[in-house]
Amino acid sequence: MDLRLEFPEPAPAPFLSRRASYPWLVVGTVCIGAFIGQVDASIVQLAMPALEDSFDAPLHAVSWVAVGYVLAYAAALPMFARLAEIGGRKALYLVGFALFGLFSALCGLAPNLPLLILFRILLGASGAALGANSLVILVAAAGPERRGKAVGVMAAAQAVGLSLGPALGGALLAAFGWRAIFWVTVPFALIASALAWLIVPKTKVFAKDARFDALGAALLAPALVALLLAITELPTWGLSAPLFVTALAALILLALFVWREAKAPAPLIHLSLFRVPAFAAGAVGVLVSYGLLYGMLFAMSFALVRGYHDPSYAAGLRLTIVPVALGIVAPFSGALADKRPRLVMLGGMVFCGFAALALTRLLTGAPASLPGVMGALAAFGVGLGLYIAPNNSATLEAAPADQQGIAGGLVNLMRVLGTGVGVAAASAMLGWRLEVIAQAHGRTAGASGPQLLAAVGGALLMLAALAALGAVMAFIRNDPETRQRKASAPSLPPSHEPLARPAT
Incomplete structure (x- = not known):
């Protein structure tokens, strides 16, 4: 069009x-x-x-x-x-x-x-x-x-x-x-x-190519709806026909979207960059890191309000420790990662994984356990601070020099998708564990404090597994050859201006 x-x-x-x-x-x-x-x-x-x-x-x-x-x-x-x-x-x-x-x-x-x-x-x-x-x-x-x-x-x-x-x-x-x-x-x-x-x-500069990929746009929205619907409704639907139909629809629509973007003369999203292994690994790392952040905020909101019976203002102050720790560490993590990027990012995911695992033990509902809970949340924020900025930077660096803007747009999109996947997955795991433990019919208010905290523990185990995936993505990138990969990476046609690059 x-x-x-x-x-x-x-x-x-x-x-x-x-x-x-x-x-x-x-x-x-x-x-x-x-x-x-x-x-x-x-x-x-x-x-x-x-x-x-x-x-x-x-x-x-x-x-x-x-x-x-x-x-x-x-x-x-x-x-x-x-x-x-x-x-x-x-x-x-x-x-x-x-x-x-x-x-x-x-x-x-x-x-x-x-x-x-x-x-x-x-x-x-x-x-x-x-x-x-x-x-x-x-x-x-x-x-x-x-x-x-x-x-x-x-x-x-x-x-x-x-x-x-x-x-x-x-x-x-x-x-x-x-x-x-x-x-x-x-x-x-x-x-x-x-x-x-x-x-x-x-606006002073407009795209010379005015084509708009209407078919790609028509495929992307229902594909994402089907994907997140299948994740979120898993505890309610179980392994039933609605789940299989929705999951199959998501796979088909995503496949059609990928096919369309590969053929479109002016695609909405340049998926060719995912042929660069370091970029693909980094993009998955972006999704994982923001999934961890928002999945933790979602799960711990219920743990503090329902499990510890915190008033909302106290729960909010406790949750603030995660982004504050992230923000304090992030400015220094970039400098640390200049020499040892893979090590810093691996360390970040180790912090996140062990913090999530520690919380499964620390969430007892007793007031005496709260200092330990706060310490684990701080460690989780430190881990994200060590991972997010170096991973975003290394992911952009892995793209060809003339495609940095397009790479930034993809990183931005993966960040947003990670937020949605993290919340949906944490909600699904929490709902499933509630049903197994308390038969609460999907309502957290229907479970006792200990039952709720045990269900949150299931969500935390899922976050620990997500951190392990982030560590794998950090490990498989081959940093000494980044420039060589960039030089040999496939160049994309500059069909329009780049999408916005997210701030790290």
Whole structure:
């Protein structure tokens, strides 16, 4: 499909665009979006027990409040990235901010669970319109001389948002209830929308090739829906016909999508990069690491609220230790990995795996065990801090030099998919173990504290296995030959501008 379009875009305010500090005004505006995106992603994990109680719904149903957002984000991200290249970035960025605020407010007003899930799906699509454009806008405005510092500022904004989410969510849940966790992002979105209108520059460069892969887009969304549906509903459906049909549909649709992207003249996603072994291993590592992060936040929310009977504000503060430890270690892990990248990443996954295993023993429900639980959560965050930044960097480095932007887009997509897979898998394992241990019919409130903690232990074992997979991905990469692989790697046709590279 050939799309010859150019979205109408307002010019930035002259009294701002003429200022010497104008590039940093653009950077600051983009960082607001990066901040609220990470707050939203982390704040909702703590609300799962409250949503289960409020709607009297089973675990597999309320988990779609988190999974639906990620699913829509992942499905819409490549499409919005391509549309922005063809028609302009600022227009989609403004629309994304406005819709993000609108659907956040509607989430807080939702009268029932199906509508809340629907609004979260629409919120995820709105977030994709921001994510597809934010870093590209930032890098273009900062220019080569400020690029590193600007990306670092954005990474800091994301880290602050991720760290603030659990604590802020716990405080809001305790004071105002679950609706407040969605309303809190509305004022940020409104402020950012106004600033983006006044500050963000108009799009100057458009893709020369205006073709849009409509068939690929039509295959990607149902493929991801079927995949995550099969994972999330496994405890409810069991080994039944609905599960087999859904899993088979996911495999067929994913195969058709891969086939289409290999043939499309202007594909949404350049899958050819996965022929580079080091890139493929690193991309799986990205999925694993973010699956570990959000799977842990999801499972431990139930452990603390249901197993230890923590008030939500206390549970939020305890969960904050994971992203805080990650954020403290991550800046140093890159320097450590310069000489021994494989060793640092292996060490990170060892920390994560042993921390998850230790938690299966430490989660007794007794207050005296909480210091040990906090120590294990800190070790888990340290492990992720040692792994994520070096793995992301090494994955991008494994791509051919002229395809770094495209590689960044794929890394960004794997990060989002990892978030969804981690939550869906943790929910499925927790629900299955609850049924085996307590016959709770998918409701965590139907189990006693010890039964709930034993079920969480099953989810933690799954996370430990995921950490082992991450360690394997770190081990199989061949670092001394990275440059040689890059030189001999297949080059992809530069059919359009690259997708946004995620900040590490």
